[in-house]
Amino acid sequence: MTRYLRLLRLFTGATLSAQLEYRANFLGAVLASLGEVGVALLGIGVLFGQPGTDTVGGWTFHQALLVTGFFMLTEGVISVFIQPNMSKIAEAVRTGSMDFTLLKPLDAQFGVSTRHLNVLRAGDLLIGLGLIAYAASHLTVTLGGFAGAAVLYLSAVVIVYCIWLALSTTAFWFVKTQNASELFNGVFGAARFPVTAFPVPIRALLTFVVPVALITTVPAQALTGTLTPALALASPLVAAAAFVLTRLFWLKAVASYTSASS
Amino acid sequence: MTTLPPDAAVHVRDLRKSYTIHEKEPGFLGSLRAFVRRQSREVEAVRGVSFDLAPGEVVGFLGPNGAGKTTTLKMLSGLLHPSGGEVRVAGFEPRRRQSEFLRRITLVMGQKQQLIWDLPALDSFLVNQAIYEIPDPQYRATMHEFTEVLGLSGILKKQVRKLSLGERMKCELAAALLHRPQVLFLDEPTIGLDVNMQESVRAFIRDYNERYGATVILTSHYMADVTALARRILVIDRGQLVFDGDLARLVERAGGGKTVRLQLRRPVTAAALAAYGEGVKVDGLSAELTVPRAEVSSRAARLLADLDVADLTVEDPPIEAVMAELFGGKEAVRG
Ligand SMILES: Nc1ncnc2c1ncn2[C@@H]1O[C@H](COP(=O)(O)OP(=O)(O)OP(=O)(O)O)[C@@H](O)[C@H]1O
Numbered sequence: 001m002t003r004y005l006r007l008l009r010l011f012t013g014a015t016l017s018a019q020l021e022y023r024a025n026f027l028g029a030v031l032a033s034l035g036e037v038g039v040a041l042l043g044i045g046v047l048f049g050q051p052g053t054d055t056v057g058g059w060t061f062h063q064a065l066l067v068t069g070f071f072m073l074t075e076g077v078i079s080v081f082i083q084p085n086m087s088k089i090a091e092a093v094r095t096g097s098m099d100f101t102l103l104k105p106l107d108a109q110f111g112v113s114t115r116h117l118n119v120l121r122a123g124d125l126l127i128g129l130g131l132i133a134y135a136a137s138h139l140t141v142t143l144g145g146f147a148g149a150a151v152l153y154l155s156a157v158v159i160v161y162c163i164w165l166a167l168s169t170t171a172f173w174f175v176k177t178q179n180a181s182e183l184f185n186g187v188f189g190a191a192r193f194p195v196t197a198f199p200v201p202i203r204a205l206l207t208f209v210v211p212v213a214l215i216t217t218v219p220a221q222a223l224t225g226t227l228t229p230a231l232a233l234a235s236p237l238v239a240a241a242a243f244v245l246t247r248l249f250w251l252k253a254v255a256s257y258t259s260a261s262s
Numbered sequence: 263m264t265t266l267p268p269d270a271a272v273h274v275r276d277l278r279k280s281y282t283i284h285e286k287e288p289g290f291l292g293s294l295r296a297f298v299r300r301q302s303r304e305v306e307a308v309r310g311v312s313f314d315l316a317p318g319e320v321v322g323f324l325g326p327n328g329a330g331k332t333t334t335l336k337m338l339s340g341l342l343h344p345s346g347g348e349v350r351v352a353g354f355e356p357r358r359r360q361s362e363f364l365r366r367i368t369l370v371m372g373q374k375q376q377l378i379w380d381l382p383a384l385d386s387f388l389v390n391q392a393i394y395e396i397p398d399p400q401y402r403a404t405m406h407e408f409t410e411v412l413g414l415s416g417i418l419k420k421q422v423r424k425l426s427l428g429e430r431m432k433c434e435l436a437a438a439l440l441h442r443p444q445v446l447f448l449d450e451p452t453i454g455l456d457v458n459m460q461e462s463v464r465a466f467i468r469d470y471n472e473r474y475g476a477t478v479i480l481t482s483h484y485m486a487d488v489t490a491l492a493r494r495i496l497v498i499d500r501g502q503l504v505f506d507g508d509l510a511r512l513v514e515r516a517g518g519g520k521t522v523r524l525q526l527r528r529p530v531t532a533a534a535l536a537a538y539g540e541g542v543k544v545d546g547l548s549a550e551l552t553v554p555r556a557e558v559s560s561r562a563a564r565l566l567a568d569l570d571v572a573d574l575t576v577e578d579p580p581i582e583a584v585m586a587e588l589f590g591g592k593e594a595v596r597g
């Protein structure tokens with residue numbers, strides 16, 4: 001266990017110093033982060049912009065802002081922690097450098113999931129947290145609501161990670177799945193607005209087919225104390241199940257791995 | 263079931279591997295067609311290979327391109343699951359990739375690199391130290407030793423992407439052996455290096471083998487690697503072992519003959535020499551010809567008696583020529 005913590009520290013140090021090598025990328029990343037908030041806030045602006053609109057689908061402006069905050073935070077978590085690692089899986093399978101990961105006496109899933117960080121997008125994390133804090137300050141938040149939101153958000157992050165890992169793992173079979181992550185972004189982008197603002201069929205799709213609701217809307221509801229107990233339980237359970245399933249899927253992929261020819 | 267020699271470091275019996283390959287015509291339409299209806303075909307890359315290696319043994323693993331060398335090494339290191347047969351390395355079954363097994367082996371691939379591209383090699387070493395849980399004193403001792411033998415000082419703190427190919431390969435080797443593995447699988451570790459650099463890589467491998475008694479399997483297309491390091495040679499061709507024995511026997515087995523080199527005092531025509539052997543080459547006062555192995559002494563005696571010879575030497579043909587003879591130009595065709 002301490003070895004894994006030590007490795008996390010080393011991986012983080014290595015990936016940070018590697019990125020300092022390319023300082024010019026920094027500006028681009030900051031602009032990208034600002035662009036993301038801009039788009040998200042514009043969306044809310046359009047929804048609430050018409051005169052006389054106080055709520056959309058039962059959500060007030062600050063509640064919607066809260067959801068947007070969670071969305072940005074999740075964007076940040078994905079671009080800082082998840083995507084940099086997952087996008088390299090396909091590449092590693094294609095070039096055969098996955099060989100080295102599999103030859104190490106270290107859990108390979110841990111290895112591929114923690115090796116890289118994209119610090120350049122850390123701004124998204126801050127923006128997300130800032131939006132959440134701002135929106136929450138205009139809403140009544142209890143301590144219980146806060147703890148619940150934290151747990152639910154963690155579950156949500158686990159779910160997001162599992163979806164990414166499962167998609168990236170298919171690379172072991174279809175080496176060129178670069179567009180698998182594009183597909184995911186397309187799906188995930190919809191969660192930037194509260195789920196209930198969509199017509200019923202789409203809402204059903206989003207809630208049940210793709211668990212995006214769990215990723216952003218549920219933590220927001222928990223924070224404001226409007227969450228039903230059933231949903232509160234569902235998220236951690238789904239996260240646990242997703243983790244076990246993806247783990248099995250990963251192990252199966254590794255077992256079928258035939259590395260790229262010499 | 264064959265019984266396992268109790269002290270074998272590597273034990274391989276009837277090892278097989280076939281790949282399923284999906285064929286695809288070039289272009290987008292080809293991709294689409296392949297996506298809809300997959301054409302697949304089995305390729306037997308390794309077809310029943312057996313051998314045993316004693317601990318501390320160094321063997322050269324030779325064969326033309328596509329013979330199955332890399333495939334075999336990948337099965338021995340646990341990266342590929344064999345389609346059939348039995349493998350034991352250091353007492354473990356490689357395909358299970360147990361941590362205890364992985365700590366005892368290493369696979370070096372001259373064509374691939376594990377070092378972190380944007381950082382100095384030292385950072386990659388520290389990561390490996392943590393992964394293999396190498397205690398600090400051992401890490402320092404190993405680093406000290408490797409730095410000396412490989413001449414690493416001065417390059418460890420440069421970003422890997424700024425190193426020359428040879429410098430990078432030295433660092434790759436150091437990274438791969440930092441945990442002091444007992445069994446080394448080296449797949450073309452000297453590929454693309456100049457003669458000096460090849461020599462220092464060889465010296466390092468020899469030194470490591472002597473110091474730690476490690477078992478080494480080495481593939482290379484540079485015969486000097488193999489002749490300098492290995493006494494025993496395995497030759498694989500189209501997935502099957504066609505030779506297992508020492509170098510001298512390989513040369514003998516290839517048939518061919520011995521090369522006789524002459525230094526003459528008076529010029530001779532090639533036609534005049536054709537009576538003594540084949541493949542006659544004349545260049546001014548020096549000449550070269552090939553004579554059958556069994557008749558070396560009688561032919562040499564005749565040459566010395568008939569011609570005005572200043573010097574005569576008899577040599578084994580270069581191993582490249584032996585391989586060319588064994589595989590009769592297949593190399594070019596099989597790619
Ligand atoms: N991942 C793979 N998928 C399909 N076929 C493969 C794969 N890897 C190797 N092969 C095929 O298996 C055969 C043996 O390949 P291998 O790489 O083991 O040869 P090799 O002896 O290492 O050759 P070289 O000297 O060129 O490195 C070749 O015909 C090759 O095309």
Ligand SMILES: [Mg+2]
Nearest residue numbers: 262331332449
């Ligand atoms: Mg090879």
